[in-house]
Amino acid sequence: MTTFMGSVGDDRHGKNLAKLAASDGVNIKYEVIPGEMTGTCAVLLTGIDRSLCAYLGAANCFTQDFLNVNTELMEKAKFFYVSVSCSQILPLAICTEMIPTKLSLSDVLLLRPPRHR
Numbered sequence: 001m002t003t004f005m006g007s008v009g010d011d012r013h014g015k016n017l018a019k020l021a022a023s024d025g026v027n028i029k030y031e032v033i034p035g036e037m038t039g040t041c042a043v044l045l046t047g048i049d050r051s052l053c054a055y056l057g058a059a060n061c062f063t064q065d066f067l068n069v070n071t072e073l074m075e076k077a078k079f080f081y082v083s084v085s086c087s088q089i090l091p092l093a094i095c096t097e098m099i100p101t102k103l104s105l106s107d108v109l110l111l112r113p114p115r116h117r
């Protein structure tokens with residue numbers, strides 16, 4: 001089973017993501033962030049090249065507390081894939097575990113300090 005954890009706003013984009021993921025059989029655990037919008041991304045394709053223009057929105061607000069209440073899912077994981085939007089938090093949760101972790105290193109946002117609420 002695939003489980004996706006992340007944060008969304010309480011808006012139509014967050015509801016649409018939940019609906020589409022569930023229809024594909026993905027077990028979703030979203031942290032809903034009041035007052036924040038769900039992140040969106042425009043993708044421009046030119047031949048084999050792509051450009052992304054992303055608004056991370058609620059993804060910037062993913063919390064350690066949310067991970068703490070969902071530890072049973074993490075304990076069952078065979079591997080983790082960590083995208084840039086939560087790269088500041090998730091490694092803290094898995095750094096003591098011997099679980100293979102895949103990191104997306106394709107964004108300069110990895111170089112920015114985390115946003116604190």
